[in-house]
Amino acid sequence: MSGFAYKNGIWQCEEIPVERIAEAVGTPFYLYSRAELLERYHALDQAFENIPHLVCFALKANGNLALNRILAEAGCGAEVVSGGELFRSLRAGYQPERIVFDGNGKTEVELRYALESGIYAINVDSENELQLLNTIAGEINKIARVGLRVNPDVNPNTHPKIATGLKKSKFGVDLCAALRCYEFARDAEHLEVVGIHAHIGSQIVEVGPFAEAMGKLIELALELQRRNITLQYIDIGGGLGIQYNAEIPPCYAEYIGALRPHWERYPVTIIVEPGRSLVGDVGNLITKVLYVKQTPVKRFVVIDAAMNDLWRPTMYDAYHQILPVRQTNGHFVADVVGGVCESGDFMARDREMATVSEGELLAIQSAGAYSASMSSEYNSRPLIPEVLVTGDTFRLVRRRPTYDEMMALEE
Ligand SMILES: Cc1ncc(COP(=O)(O)O)c(C=O)c1O
Incomplete structure (x- = not known):
């Protein structure tokens, strides 16, 4: 078995549609099976x-x-x-x-x-x-x-x-x-x-x-x-x-x-x-598309996760498969990027991917290893939550900190 699969066109973790978890905890978050x-x-x-x-x-x-x-x-x-x-x-x-x-x-x-x-x-x-x-x-x-x-x-x-x-x-x-x-x-x-x-x-x-x-x-x-x-x-x-x-x-x-x-x-x-x-394939990074932006030379899918949540593409030019949580028809080529102020902030470059539009959810694959553990608060972005699924139940196993908590150790 695999912890993640499409069921009726909707991405699921074990027996739970990922959309349901996103509604409850907000995006972005890591999701484990x-x-x-x-x-x-x-x-x-x-x-x-x-x-x-x-x-x-x-x-x-x-x-x-x-x-x-x-x-x-x-x-x-x-x-x-x-x-x-x-x-x-x-x-x-x-x-x-x-x-x-x-x-x-x-x-x-x-x-x-x-x-x-x-x-x-x-x-x-x-x-x-x-x-x-x-x-x-x-x-x-x-x-x-x-x-x-x-x-x-x-x-x-x-x-x-x-x-x-x-x-x-x-x-x-x-x-x-x-x-x-x-x-x-x-x-x-x-x-x-x-x-x-x-x-x-x-x-x-x-x-x-x-x-x-x-x-x-x-x-x-x-x-x-x-x-x-x-x-x-x-x-x-x-x-x-x-x-x-x-x-x-x-x-x-x-x-x-x-x-x-x-x-x-x-x-x-x-x-x-x-x-x-x-643990690599035990986790997904679930993120929302904020904007789809077309420049004269490129299309950018801007998401609410960023390099500080998953450093691997930036650090190692690593490839992570990116799937739409709700299956769509058609494909386009885009860079998938975060909101950090670095040109190196990307999850994928020139990627042929499912056509997605603003507000849709994406599941970045193989994010169970060296993702949350390497994450940082760069750009004062709070660490993102971790959610664990067991069958048809899910639970927040690390919650999203508030801005106050993010600064709790500082004067
Ligand atoms: C000493 C040592 N053991 C184990 C590991 C885990 O490696 P991997 O995640 O590739 O299995 C590492 C990774 O850097 C390591 O440095």
Whole structure:
């Protein structure tokens, strides 16, 4: 099933016509399907078959508490990269022993918070961080469970801004330095070496790069074993893509299937940290057409959502399908733009799309990941609400702030 579909020409989320929700909450808003979310999580979980595993949802893709509560209740874990995300994950109900803390810029305060929270592991990004963690753990009389993020130097064939495992990337340590780090960690009084981590990039639509990275991690794990360092997990990160346009990403079974032959050489727990593939297609951004404006050279569909609600087109030239909530006849070519004072504020350029007119609703697809979580109040536009649908009911899971609330922390 899919959480979203047309029924009698009207766009629905599960069993509710989107127009009804728009009437109740106003536009724009993000709209999520609980059924779609659970279906995806279970599909991934089941794809592992007999492989011991931990799915840690990357909260950076979508931090909404209600959405995360659903995942936590289903048994999912969390991947966090800041103190705020750790706090959010605990508030959402993820069990600490299912949380991993990644990131290349963890502060002393964040490391201390992670240790005190008793999370599963901290994936450390450098030798300096290992040293700091050892000191902090000593100060509070804890043993830190650590993994090391390595840079496997694998090309994920994705947008350069979301390729994170190339040699020139800021993340992780190279495979040679990794041996030194592991030996330091093995001998450090307050560290327990438990794993290895890589994350090669995002929106990856072939299994090859994952298999290549996994192969390199396993080689390193075997080398560590020869040096009396045994790991409890191999964390291959996130990165599996979704279909935004014409790309055809592998399904979860293909993805895990590509990791399996490598895992068989070192059969410990596999951790995955999916963000986009779990929640990308769980959400739509629902927006209203304010104006259809014709200039001498172009037609513009001006909507009430803008780049501050969905940065991906501006940041990555990303494609998001745009559907009319009420099916129309005919097509035209237009730029779909928001009301922010930037020429880079667009959702689509020169897009052949359904003919729409003022007042009509549009559903911007695949807006469950890196949409609300990346949004900002640029141009003093309040963050927009999030709505969760369960069958034939819907509920506001983050309401629209007032202007006063938007300024509440200022003098
Ligand atoms: C360390 C790490 N893990 C997981 C993810 C999630 O990636 P994706 O949403 O592509 O699955 C990211 C994304 O940047 C990441 O940096």
